[in-house]
Amino acid sequence: MFELLQYSFIQNALAASVLASIACGIIGVYVVVKKIVFISGGIAHASFGGIGLGYYLGINPMYGVLPFSLLSALVMGTVSKKSKIPEDSVIGILWSFGMAIGIILVNLTPGYASDLMTYLFGNILTVPRLDLYLMLGLDIIILGTVCLFYKEFLALCFDEEFTTVQGLPTQKLYLLLLCIIALTIVVLIKVVGIILVIALLTIPATLSRQFTHNLKKMMLISTLFGGLISIAGIGLSYAFDLPSGATIILVLSLVYGLVSFVKGRLDSRGFGSGSRA
């Protein structure tokens, strides 16, 4: 087991899973408590347009996806609130629109789009060092923003109308939150890919909710869960030669099911009820 750690690709994979679990642990909590899972999924999928753009321009697709995900966050956040048609329909339209742009651009790019699959389904065992630095930089921006706007984000998520009445620019705060979610998605792409990103944004946060009623503790617990389970997933995918992203999600889902089941049994027997601190 330990000789595995000598391989640099394993070291990179472990570093990537730690960086990813910090981002998804913190931001996933907002996604879950504000109930914006669907719009987050929309931003993630629409970001595929950025992957296509990267291929088309011949640059690292990660640099294509970064501006594109921010743009789709801003467009979705603005259009879905201002439009007369229902919010979920708007998200559905933009979701597929972004993906379609990506597919067309990849198709227009001459030659074979190598490792396109790693952006769709992730492959944590092939994360290059350069991407790690990008992930680290994004983590710092995400953490910094959450520290600066902690009380505003909490108020926004709990009661948006009251926050507006308090005189705060709630629409701008909401767009900022969506942009931070977009950055988180960029961090997570290499780990699980665009298609599975939403699992990392929801499962650890939902799991942490079973143990605490405090937002900060939720962030901490969900980061720990995400990190431990990702590392376990990497181990399993290496041992059984399975795709890493899907293996991580599978382990996450199974742990979630198991914890919910055990907790439900304990609660119904009177143990641990009301024990969330």
Add this chain to the structure above:
Amino acid sequence: MTEKKVIEMKDVWVRYGNQIILEAVNLDLDKPGGLLGIIGPNGGGKTTFLKILLGLLEPYRGSVKLFGKTPEKSRDLVGYVPQYKGFDYDFPISVWEVVLTGRLSHAGFLKRYGQEDKGAALKALETVEMLEFKDRQIGQLSGGQRQRVLIARALASHPKLLLLDEPDSGLDPHMQDELYRLLGRLKKDMAIVMVTHDLSAVSVYVDKIACLNRKLHYHNSKEIPVEDLEATYQCPVELIAHGIPHRVLGRHKN
């Protein structure tokens, strides 16, 4: 400041699509204290009326002034208590954190809540007698307690006008009475406007009553002519005033 009218609504109309929600609403409230109860059926435009006062909606005709300024510019003087039923009570937030959000505009961006904010939040919790529940998660409270926490959140910013949206709905009579007594104490320091669909809310603590069903019937008094009430509810209404030492309804003319 004090000579400015608390609320001045002139010929306010609100439309949603082709539907008229509020029609030619006029309201003058000049005293800095007292409790105005606005009763009306569901769908009568009560929530819209409050949203106009909060600057969340723009009337398509007419003008609204609070303390001589537009609602958006007078937000620091207004406290808002929404219906407590609309919340996700599983939300990971404590009573203390909820009340502190009432200090957001005072605390300022990018800063933590200061001593002054914490002091104001403590005092607001004391006023509504909820200080001992300060560390509870909001979901672990009863309906009446949640309502009190939302009032404390509004009080934390020291408002001069307090707006409440159906604060009595879903509370049992005992809790309702406690709520009215609390409002009765608060109305000495601020003007309070409470909308409700519950006729029994017209209690001893209410100073003035208006009826709202698209149009606002308001006579600057506590008596409601039966005609107004019937125009509002569009059916014959008989109000049984239990143990109230004054007349709520005007006498029938014949």
